Amino acid sequence: MDAADVQDDLVNVLFTEEQIHARLKELAAQIEADYEGQDLLIVGVLRGAVMVMADLARSFGRHLEMDWMAVTSYGSGTKSSGVVRILKDLDTDISGRHVVIVDEIIDTGLTLSWLTSNLASRSPASVEICTLLRKPEALTMPVDVKYVGWDIPNEFVVGYGLDYRERYRNLRDIGTLAPHVYS
Numbered sequence: 001m002d003a004a005d006v007q008d009d010l011v012n013v014l015f016t017e018e019q020i021h022a023r024l025k026e027l028a029a030q031i032e033a034d035y036e037g038q039d040l041l042i043v044g045v046l047r048g049a050v051m052v053m054a055d056l057a058r059s060f061g062r063h064l065e066m067d068w069m070a071v072t073s074y075g076s077g078t079k080s081s082g083v084v085r086i087l088k089d090l091d092t093d094i095s096g097r098h099v100v101i102v103d104e105i106i107d108t109g110l111t112l113s114w115l116t117s118n119l120a121s122r123s124p125a126s127v128e129i130c131t132l133l134r135k136p137e138a139l140t141m142p143v144d145v146k147y148v149g150w151d152i153p154n155e156f157v158v159g160y161g162l163d164y165r166e167r168y169r170n171l172r173d174i175g176t177l178a179p180h181v182y183s
Contacts, residue, residue, distance in 0.1 A: 003159075003173045010175040014152060017172040020132070020160055021055060023149045027130060028059035031100060031147060039065070041097050042130075045115070046070035046088060047169070048104040051161040052132045056102060067092045073111045084114040094124045100147070104161045105133040109141035116143070133157065133174070156182065 003013050015023075031040070044053035046068050057066060070088035099119060106112050112129055119127050130147035137154040158164050159171030164182055 001168075001170050001172065003171065003175055006168065006171065009168075009178055009181050010158075011155075011178050013173045013175045014157060015150065015160075015174045017160075020149075020174065024052065024056045024132070025059045027147050027149060028056055031130065032060055032062060035098055035100075038098050040100065041065045041067060041092060041094060042100045042102050043090065043119070044068045045101065045103040045111070048161040048163065049102050051169075052104045053102045056130070065092065069115070071111055071115055073108075073114075084111055086118075094119060094122050097124050099124045099127045101127065101129045103129070103131045105135070105157070106131045106143055106145060107135050107138045109139045109143040112143045112145075113141040132160070133162075 003010060042053065042057065042064055044050065044066065047070070053066065053068075057064065067090050068088065069086065069090055071084055071086050073084045101112065101115060101119070103112060106129075112131075116127055116129065128146040129143065131145055132149040134145060134148050134151050135154045136151050156164070156177045157174055158168035158177045159174040161169055162174065163169045164177055168177070
């Protein structure tokens with residue numbers, strides 16, 4: 001779906017599909033260099049990170065392993081509930097492994113702070129975070145993020161995996177959702 005298909009629902013387009021792909025290639029190159037000669041497991045956070053994870057993984061020029069977790073602190077609203085729940089756990093034992101958590105956005109930081117602690121308790125060699133977007137003004141929990149695509153304002157954004165009530169995930173671009181849609 002293109003931004004033109006939902007233009008009345010968007011205030012503006014923040015990043016085009018082309019900009020997103022270029023930035024993910026840069027992040028993949030940085031991660032690849034940091035883990036040169038080491039096995040790497042990237043862990044996508046379902047469902048939002050599907051697009052980011054797929055395109056990031058395809059940007060690597062080496063083998064890597066992938067796994068998925070589903071955690072939530074949102075439900076169907078636009079604000080975090082403050083409670084993190086695991087909906088799907090890893091299938092992979094991460095003991096002694098280098099793990100990079102891949103997410104589409106860090107908002108309050110609650111989910112990623114909790115997830116990082118949870119995975120660190122499983123004895124990995126390392127745990128780092130890669131996110132396409134981060135909202136520094138919205139952070140309420142400290143989160144050490146090694147790989148960031150872009151910092152953005154504290155606005156409700158959709159597209160490229162980001163949703164509002166499970167809609168807009170397949171939008172190729174990332175845009176600011178118009179308040180009339182969720183008010």
